[in-house]
Amino acid sequence: MRLIQGFALLLSLCAGMAHAEALDDINARGTLRVGLEGTYPPFNYREGGQLVGFEVELAEALAKEMGVKAAFTTAEWSGLLAGLQGNKYDVVMNQVSVSDKRRKVFDFSQTYTYSSPQLIVREDETRHFSSFEDLVGLKLGVGQGTNFAEQARAVKGIHVQTYPGAPEYLQDLVAKRIDAALNDSLLIPYAIKQAKLPLKAGEPVGAPTEMAIPFQKNNPKLEKAINDALDTLKGNGEFAKISNKWFAQDVSKPAAAQ
Numbered sequence: 001m002r003l004i005q006g007f008a009l010l011l012s013l014c015a016g017m018a019h020a021e022a023l024d025d026i027n028a029r030g031t032l033r034v035g036l037e038g039t040y041p042p043f044n045y046r047e048g049g050q051l052v053g054f055e056v057e058l059a060e061a062l063a064k065e066m067g068v069k070a071a072f073t074t075a076e077w078s079g080l081l082a083g084l085q086g087n088k089y090d091v092v093m094n095q096v097s098v099s100d101k102r103r104k105v106f107d108f109s110q111t112y113t114y115s116s117p118q119l120i121v122r123e124d125e126t127r128h129f130s131s132f133e134d135l136v137g138l139k140l141g142v143g144q145g146t147n148f149a150e151q152a153r154a155v156k157g158i159h160v161q162t163y164p165g166a167p168e169y170l171q172d173l174v175a176k177r178i179d180a181a182l183n184d185s186l187l188i189p190y191a192i193k194q195a196k197l198p199l200k201a202g203e204p205v206g207a208p209t210e211m212a213i214p215f216q217k218n219n220p221k222l223e224k225a226i227n228d229a230l231d232t233l234k235g236n237g238e239f240a241k242i243s244n245k246w247f248a249q250d251v252s253k254p255a256a257a258q
Contacts, residue, residue, distance in 0.1 A: 023221040026090055031071040032063040033089035038074030039165050042190040042246045043095055054246040055093040058112070061238055065229035076164045078144040081106070081214065090215060091226070095184055097147040097209040106214035109226045112239075113211040113251040117148050118185040119202030120192070122173060129180055130203045132158065138179040141169030148182045151206050170195055186247055208254065 026032055036044040036055060044053040051072055063070035073089050084092050084106065095115070098108050119129055129135055136157035142149040144162040152160045161178055163169040169181045174197050183191070188201045215222055233239040240250045 022090065022216065022219040023225055026066070026068055026222070030068050032059070032066060032068050032091065033071050033073060034059045034063075035073050035075060035080050035083050035089035035092040036094045037077050037080065037165060038072075039167065040077075040094060040187070041194055043187065044093070054242060054251075055095070057242045057245075058233075058239070059093050061233055061242065062226065062229045065232050066225050077146065078164055081145070084214060084216065087216070090222070091213050092215075093213055095187075095211050096214050098212050099147060099150075101150075102214065105217070107217050107219065107223055109213035109215075109223065110230055111210040111212050111252070112230060113186065114208055114254045115211065115251070116185040116204045116208045117151060117182055117206040118188055118204045120170070120173065120181040120183060120188055120199055121179075121202040122176075123198040123200050125180075125200070125202075127179075128203075130205070132205055135180060139177070141172055141178040141181040143169075143183070147209065152182060166191055167195075170197055170199065174198060186251060190246075 036059075038044055038046055038051055040053075042053050043055045044051060046052070051074075056072070059070040059072070073083070075083055077094065080092050080094055081096070081102075083089060095113065096102070098111070102108075121129065132152065132155040135152075136155065137159075139159045139161055140152050141161050141163055142152055143166065144164060149160060149162055152158050161169070161172075163172070166183060166187070169178065170191070172178050173181050180202060182205070185204060192199050192201065213226055215226070230239070234252055239252055243249065243251045
């Protein structure tokens with residue numbers, strides 16, 4: 001019995017060591033592996049073949065503060081968090097909202113952006129949607145696997161249609177296959193301007209959300225390193241500089257605190 005107990009303790013200790021080595025692996029390889037969509041402007045997207053955007057610049061600054069370089073991997077949103085579970089990257093930086101459901105699977109950094117779910121409608125839309133209840137009986141486009149999809153499905157009667165990303169549902173919205181779309185309030189002005197489609201921002205709906213950086217559970221050293229780096233970037237003004245470049249505001253603070 002003592003032998004079995006001793007073996008079990010050894011396995012437990014080894015498992016703990018394996019988890020604690022996540023930051024050591026990052027330091028040894030010299031890179032922080034970052035998963036993102038690469039099709040989610042202005043947060044992360046390609047321009048001239050290069051990844052650019054708010055989260056690209058923030059990831060590079062974050063990695064620099066941690067003493068390494070950022071190495072990016074792109075994937076559709078629907079598979080991003082599964083890739084994190086599969087150890088394809090160390091973190092995801094793609095406006096991941098914090099929820100109780102996700103906390104069961106991942107640990108999170110401190111909040112680094114605040115935003116609200118907001119509707120997108122056609123430019124000639126005459127109906128007024130100011131809440132989820134106004135969409136009962138209508139078709140709403142959302143990103144697959146997003147908190148927005150969960151929020152919409154919580155209201156009985158909304159016909160929720162999921163898409164791999166924003167480009168697909170914006171096209172369907174213009175084509176009148178759906179009545180409205182739902183996304184991040186920080187994304188919408190930029191997305192509409194860049195898409196050059198006859199769309200406009202609708203009303204904010206639902207509660208404001210907090211976005212943070214998810215990573216695999218039981219990595220306290222990595223959590224501390226990420227949070228320390230974020231604290232430094234917020235303290236020295238670098239975070240605000242990057243944020244103001246893309247949004248003309250400091251998105252690390254709730255709208256009421258601006």
